Amino acid sequence: MHPVPTPPVIDQRLLDALPDLERYAAASTAFSHVVSIDSGLVGPHVVISALTHGNEVAGAIALDRLIRENPAISHGRLSLCFVNYRAYAQLDPAAPFGNRFLQRDMNRVWHGSLASDPTDAWEVRRARELLPLIQSSDFLLDLHTMPRKAPPLALIGPAARHRDLARAMGWPKWVMIDPGHADGKRLTDYHHFSDPDRYASAMLIECGYHFDLRTADIAYRACRHLLKTLHMLDSPARVSPDPARIITVTHSLVPTTAAEFSFERRFDGLQVIEKAGTLIARDGSIEIRTPYDDCVLLMPALLPSDGATALRLGRAKEFPDQ
Ligand SMILES: [Zn+2]
Structure with a gap:
């Protein structure tokens, strides 16, 4: 539930x-x-x-x-x-x-x-x-x-x-x-x-x-x-001092049955889970754990629904120059 x-x-x-x-x-x-x-x-x-x-x-x-x-x-x-x-x-x-x-x-x-x-x-x-x-x-x-x-x-x-x-x-x-x-x-x-x-x-x-x-x-x-x-406004664009992080989605989780899907705790978006194997959710009897270190949780659904993505997992790295 x-x-x-x-x-x-x-x-x-x-x-x-x-x-x-x-x-x-x-x-x-x-x-x-x-x-x-x-x-x-x-x-x-x-x-x-x-x-x-x-x-x-x-x-x-x-x-x-x-x-x-x-x-x-x-x-x-x-x-x-x-x-x-x-x-x-x-x-x-x-x-x-x-x-x-x-x-x-x-x-x-x-x-x-x-x-x-x-x-x-x-x-x-x-x-x-x-x-x-x-x-x-x-x-x-x-x-x-x-x-x-x-x-x-x-x-x-x-x-x-x-x-x-x-x-x-x-x-x-x-x-x-x-x-x-x-x-x-x-x-x-x-x-x-x-x-x-x-x-x-x-x-x-x-x-x-x-x-x-x-x-x-x-x-x-x-x-x-x-x-x-795009140089359509005169003043120069202000660039973030933080290096951009690009995330590649590795997993998209769609609940088997939404009513039996639950997160282990409240997660905000873009939360980084340091350790591989951390339990993050349960899909019925299936435990969902982070598959690698520094796993980024992307847009966890507030109310998972049948057939819709409940959570995506991704790896982040610095934006490549090319
Ligand atoms: Zn929207």
């Missing part, structure tokens, strides 16, 4: 900062809830997306702040997209995990034949609507948050161009090469960003804990940092 998790405490200042997105319903683009800032000069088209998961509100606060600041982009175009704005509108502080999506997890629907996917679910329709925007992007940053406290973590695909982007960014410190989930393609996995014969690159950043206002500041910083890295 799972221990019953204590209800999350939501920072009241986070609730007070939540933007009313209806002001972006008929925004400056052909797409609902998408705002573009165009320099008028040739350059990359950068898409920054928030609310791919409706309850991960920090990115929405960051994008709203960026739109109101209306930064002077030196070249190219910036599009800011509130992806699942309908799920966001359903946020209930008493049940803050309930509006991750309405019908389908929007970060599992981006398969190669999405354009002709006949599924009549809101998230699939919204993803299809956004396809021309996504397919016109050169770089995409997808802002997410986590159910447990953890430092910001970038997730990139295995292609060299994803590592190039992460290396150029130099922040956040933790970068995870993540080939994805068995149960569907994420936005950043879409073939526009992953096919070897295409060039567009994408990064997902897990900015921090869902319900902490500081996470919105980190999301805002992530947006500006990407734009500085």
Whole structure:
């Protein structure tokens, strides 16, 4: 049996900062809830997306702040997209995990034949609507948050161009090469960003804990940092003094039966377990132990569910120069 998790405490200042997105319903683009800032000069088209998961509100606060600041982009175009704005509108502080999506997890629907996917679910329709925007992007940053406290973590695909982007960014410190989930393609996995014969690159950043206002500041910083890295904002990018750590996922654990899966103790994200053989979880009668020294625990699920990844394990090393 799972221990019953204590209800999350939501920072009241986070609730007070939540933007009313209806002001972006008929925004400056052909797409609902998408705002573009165009320099008028040739350059990359950068898409920054928030609310791919409706309850991960920090990115929405960051994008709203960026739109109101209306930064002077030196070249190219910036599009800011509130992806699942309908799920966001359903946020209930008493049940803050309930509006991750309405019908389908929007970060599992981006398969190669999405354009002709006949599924009549809101998230699939919204993803299809956004396809021309996504397919016109050169770089995409997808802002997410986590159910447990953890430092910001970038997730990139295995292609060299994803590592190039992460290396150029130099922040956040933790970068995870993540080939994805068995149960569907994420936005950043879409073939526009992953096919070897295409060039567009994408990064997902897990900015921090869902319900902490500081996470919105980190999301805002992530947006500006990407734009500085691409020389679209004048001031130089501030590089983290810590050397970047790149994590290779070695194990993805999907519970045999979620109701019989439990962690040995509470783990936060990006926790490093020094000793190989440390008991970390039980999957029914099976003991799950760390397979090597200095094993990094990645995004332990708060409530493991059947068929979904409950925990990933990875090895960390310093970012290679090439
Ligand atoms: Zn998410």
